Amino acid sequence: MAAFFVDNGFLLVSMILAAVLALSLYLPIMAGQLSLASPGFYAIGGYIAAYMSTKLFPIDSGLYPVWLVVLEMIAAGLVSGVLAVLVGIPALRLRGIYLALATIAFVEIVRVLSLVQAFEPVTGGAVGVFNIPQPFGTQIEYMWLALPLLLISGWFVYRLERIRAGRAFVALREDELAADAMGINPTYYEVLAFTLGAIVAGVVGALSAHLLNTWNARQGTFDTSINVLAFVLIGGSRTFVGPIVGGLVLTALPELLRSLAGIGLLPPGVAQFLADGRTIIYGLLLALSTIFFPQGLITPRLLGIGPRRAAAPPVAEQPASDEPPLREHV
Amino acid sequence: MTQPSATMNHAAPSAPVQSVLHVQGLTRQFGGLVAVNNVSFDVRPGEIFGLIGPNGAGKTTLFNMLTGLTQPSSGAVLYYGQNITGEKPYRIAKRGIARTFQNVRLFGTLSVLENVMIARHIHTRSSLMRGIFGLPPARAEERETRRRAFELLELVGLSARAHVEARTLPYGDQRRLEIARALALEPRLLLLDEPAAGMNPNEKQELSDFIRDVRARFNLTVILIEHHVPLVMGLCERIAVLNFGKLIALGDPARVQNDRAVIEAYLGE
Numbered sequence: 001m002a003a004f005f006v007d008n009g010f011l012l013v014s015m016i017l018a019a020v021l022a023l024s025l026y027l028p029i030m031a032g033q034l035s036l037a038s039p040g041f042y043a044i045g046g047y048i049a050a051y052m053s054t055k056l057f058p059i060d061s062g063l064y065p066v067w068l069v070v071l072e073m074i075a076a077g078l079v080s081g082v083l084a085v086l087v088g089i090p091a092l093r094l095r096g097i098y099l100a101l102a103t104i105a106f107v108e109i110v111r112v113l114s115l116v117q118a119f120e121p122v123t124g125g126a127v128g129v130f131n132i133p134q135p136f137g138t139q140i141e142y143m144w145l146a147l148p149l150l151l152i153s154g155w156f157v158y159r160l161e162r163i164r165a166g167r168a169f170v171a172l173r174e175d176e177l178a179a180d181a182m183g184i185n186p187t188y189y190e191v192l193a194f195t196l197g198a199i200v201a202g203v204v205g206a207l208s209a210h211l212l213n214t215w216n217a218r219q220g221t222f223d224t225s226i227n228v229l230a231f232v233l234i235g236g237s238r239t240f241v242g243p244i245v246g247g248l249v250l251t252a253l254p255e256l257l258r259s260l261a262g263i264g265l266l267p268p269g270v271a272q273f274l275a276d277g278r279t280i281i282y283g284l285l286l287a288l289s290t291i292f293f294p295q296g297l298i299t300p301r302l303l304g305i306g307p308r309r310a311a312a313p314p315v316a317e318q319p320a321s322d323e324p325p326l327r328e329h330v
Numbered sequence: 331m332t333q334p335s336a337t338m339n340h341a342a343p344s345a346p347v348q349s350v351l352h353v354q355g356l357t358r359q360f361g362g363l364v365a366v367n368n369v370s371f372d373v374r375p376g377e378i379f380g381l382i383g384p385n386g387a388g389k390t391t392l393f394n395m396l397t398g399l400t401q402p403s404s405g406a407v408l409y410y411g412q413n414i415t416g417e418k419p420y421r422i423a424k425r426g427i428a429r430t431f432q433n434v435r436l437f438g439t440l441s442v443l444e445n446v447m448i449a450r451h452i453h454t455r456s457s458l459m460r461g462i463f464g465l466p467p468a469r470a471e472e473r474e475t476r477r478r479a480f481e482l483l484e485l486v487g488l489s490a491r492a493h494v495e496a497r498t499l500p501y502g503d504q505r506r507l508e509i510a511r512a513l514a515l516e517p518r519l520l521l522l523d524e525p526a527a528g529m530n531p532n533e534k535q536e537l538s539d540f541i542r543d544v545r546a547r548f549n550l551t552v553i554l555i556e557h558h559v560p561l562v563m564g565l566c567e568r569i570a571v572l573n574f575g576k577l578i579a580l581g582d583p584a585r586v587q588n589d590r591a592v593i594e595a596y597l598g599e
Contacts, residue, residue, distance in 0.1 A: 156462060163461035163472065164454050171448045174437035181397055183423035183452035183515060192458070238439075307441035307495035310503075 009140030011255050013211055016146040017204050019247030022231035023153050024200035026243040029232060030157075030166070031193035032173030034096060036225040037103035038201040040110040041084065043220030045076035045205025047114065050129035050215040051122045064133035064210070069145060073206040080202025084195040092190045107225055114217045128216020132209050142211050149207065150244070153200050157240035169193050234289045236296025239305070245298050257281060349408075350375050350519055350551045351396070356405035358391055358575075365391040367575035368405070373519075378545060378552045380566030380583075382559075384595060387572040389555045390432050393523055396553075397429050398422045409519070424452050428517035430508040432524050432555070438497035442488055442507055445496050446479035449514035482510040485544075501528045513544065520544075522554040526561055534558055538565050563587065571595065 005012065021038060028035040049072040057068055091102045114123040123129070136142060160166040168189045171179035180186050209215040227250075235246020260266075261274035274281070289297060300306030351373040358366040366388040373379045381389050394400035396407055398419040406415045414422055428449075437445050454475055456468035483489040486506040491499065496507060505525055512520060525541070526534045538561055545552055556562045562569060563583040571579040571586055573595040579586050586592055 159462045159464070160458075163458075163468065164451065164456055164475070165458045165461055167444065167448045168451060170440060170444075171437050171451075174440060175435050177399065177419075178431065178435040178437065179448070180419040181399065181423055181429055182449045182511065183420050184448070185418075185420045307439075307444070307493055310491065310494045310498040310500070 005140050006138055008255075009138055009142070010211070011252065013139060013142040013146050015248045015251040016143070016150050017208055017211070018228075018231060018251040019244040020146075020150050020153050021201060021204050021228050022235065022243035022247035023157055023240065024197045024204065025228050025232050026157065026237065026240060027197035027200065028190075028193045029237050030161075030173060031169035031190050032176065033092060033190055033194060034100045035091075035103045035194055035197065036100055036222075036229060037084075037087070037091075037106050037194070038197060038228055039220035039222075039224035040103075040107040041080040041198040041201035041220075042205035042208070042224070043107075043110050043114065043217075044083065045073075045080055045202035046209035046215040046219055047123055047129070047205075048072060048076040048079060048202070049206035049209040050124075050132050053133050053210070054129055054131065055121075059133055063137065064135045066135045066145070069135050069207065069210055073145075073149075073203045076202040076206035077199040080205075081195050081199040084198030085191060088191040088194040088198075089187070092187065092194060104222060104225060107220065107222055111217050111221055124216065126217065128214055128218075129209075130214050132213050132215060134213065135210060139211065142207070145207055149203065154240060154244060161240060165189070165192070230286055232296075234286060234293070234296055236293075236298035238295055239298060239300045239303060241303060242296045242298040246296070253285070348375065349373060350410060351553070352406075352408040352411075353396070354406045354408070356392065356395055356407065357403045358388075358395060358400060359403045364575050366395065366402075366572075369572070369575070369577045370405075371570050371577065371580055373551060373553060374568075375551055376545070376549070377567045378541065378554065378565055380562045380569040381553060381555045381572065382557070382562055382569060383572035386574075388575040389572055390523060391575075392572070393429065393521055393553075393555065396422075396521065397427060423515060426516070426518040427521065428512035428515040428519075429521040430505070430512050430523055430525060432527070434501075434504045434508055436496040436504055436507060436511070438495075440496055441493050442483065442496050442499065443476070443479055443492040445507060446482050446511050446514045447475050449511045450475045450478060453516060479514060482513055485513070486510045486540075502530075502533055505529070509540075509544075513548065516548070517550065519551045519553070522552065522556075524555050524557065526556055526558050534561050537561070541565060 021042060024038045024041075025035070049069070052072045052075065053064060053068065087106060091099065091106070094102050113119055115126055117125065136144070160169070168179070168184045171182065171184055172186055172189055176186055205220065208219070212219070231246035231250055232243045234250065235244065236242020257274050261271040264271070266274070349372040353372070354370045356366055356369045357364065369392065381392065383389055391400060395402045398414075398417050398421070401416050406413060408414070409425060409427065412425075414425060437448060440448075454471050456471050460468040480489055480492065483492055486509060488503060488507055488510065491503070496504065499507065505528065509522070509525065522541070526537050529537060541552060541554070542565070544550060554566070566583060568581060569583055569586045570577055571589070571592050573591075578591040578595060579589040581589075
């Protein structure tokens with residue numbers, strides 16, 4: 001049993017980090033903002049950790065102090081948060097798909113800037129930063145940081161869904177105009193949701209940089225945006241449980257398929273397909289679940305916490321609201 | 331011909347102190363169309379003020395300008411003497427003007443109770459972090475929010491359906507829920523956009539009594555857009571009639587009902 005955890009340490013920690021990253025994307029979505037900016041902040045968080053651990057507090061030998069990793073995570077969260085306010089205020093004037101495009105552009109800008117020569121001392125340019133020091137002897141030990149991170153951010157969003165600020169978020173998601181007319185400041189709460197997501201993404205990036213041992217412009221790209229969006233949409237975008245389950249399961253799935261192919265009980269052709277065609281299977285599952293589970297696999301109703309349906313079906317058609325009035329009475 | 335000259339000729343935007351709402355020369359153009367054309371009127375404290383007119387007369391556009399959802403092209407709106415022209419909707423809501431929508435705009439996939447709790451937003455102030463950690467003030471505030479929301483649901487007869495998804499309610503109940511949600515703002519001025527649409531005659535009568543009742547209970551001033559004439563005539567103390575964006579009549583129900591311009595607007599010349 002212990003061997004299983006040690007052997008699969010990297011995968012298990014990656015699953016946890018994917019779940020937290022999915023939560024970071026869930027936060028703006030909770031307020032109705034289709035933002036794909038998380039990977040950009042994730043990349044920035046990673047560079048902050050890489051810079052701090054290799055340049056600011058380099059060690060000669062042995063294990064890197066864990067408290068310094070925590071410090072890097074806090075720094076990454078702070079920088080991401082400040083940056084999110086600056087990016088969010090103009091970007092969140094956009095709606096729907098246009099906001100999504102702007103946030104993709106942000107992710108791309110971060111990637112391109114990390115390659116720019118002026119930032120090379122921090123980002124290492126095209127080759128990136130190598131030999132990011134390890135705080136632990138084995139990868140599974142990253143759980144000491146990853147698991148509390150998931151628990152804290154999960155608990156945070158769980159609470160958020162039950163308080164005033166969270167209600168303002170979902171009101172904006174349901175009907176921004178009506179929410180505005182009910183006294184909720186749309187800009188404030190949308191920027192808040194965006195910023196909270198960015199902080200979480202930055203923190204994940206900082207920890208990931210240590211786990212991966214290296215950080216470069218291939219981390220936190222558009223591909224990551226789409227993957228993380230898939231975690232949220234397939235897992236479920238109506239409760240915080242959805243993105244967590246989505247992140248965990250979809251990160252494990254390709255590896256599960258690969259090991260399924262490796263047990264040798266399947267006909268060679270099928271095994272070959274499972275091993276090499278797993279991205280096809282992965283894509284097919286994405287398509288199927290968006291068709292059959294448009295709200296995602298985990299819905300509030302599934303968990304027994306969502307509102308019930310009314311006993312009687314609603315009136316199918318709303319009566320015309322501008323009926324000719326007065327006529328027979330005047 | 332009834333020219334509402336008494337209220338139309340205010341030169342300066344200095345409202346008489348006694349009016350809740352002073353609308354002056356309010357105009358809104360959409361391209362070449364003048365949806366609301368130089369409309370002026372005053373709404374007095376505690377009255378139920380009706381806004382009627384044929385299709386496309388500009389009633390909802392006028393409501394949208396009063397609540398900040400549409401910016402006026404020109405003109406001014408004073409609320410208790412303060413200029414609120416062109417303010418953002420959430421700021422106007424904070425000042426004490428609440429509204430319902432012609433095409434019901436509930437938070438559809440949320441529960442009936444959540445819909446009303448959301449509208450307690452401006453009367454609660456616990457910060458994000460206090461709320462997250464459930465610290466004492468925030469905790470008490472949450473309980474109070476829930477209690478007040480239930481009270482309002484009881485008032486509109488929806489407390490038994492508190493945990494039902496709002497969009498699955500029958501249409502009439504959705505309208506009642508919208509009123510409960512607007513009342514949760516504790517407004518001084520309530521704007522109802524066709525509150526009786528889709529209700530049967532019995533429900534309309536009940537609604538009429540209900541509106542009078544909430545006015546008295548919450549000390550409200552009410553402006554309502556309504557097409558159902560018996561309801562408007564029976565309920566409103568004064569009525570303004572819009573036609574093609576212009577105010578063509580203003581006065582008590584009997585006067586408006588016998589007004590030549592109004593009859594022409596509805597029946598043709």
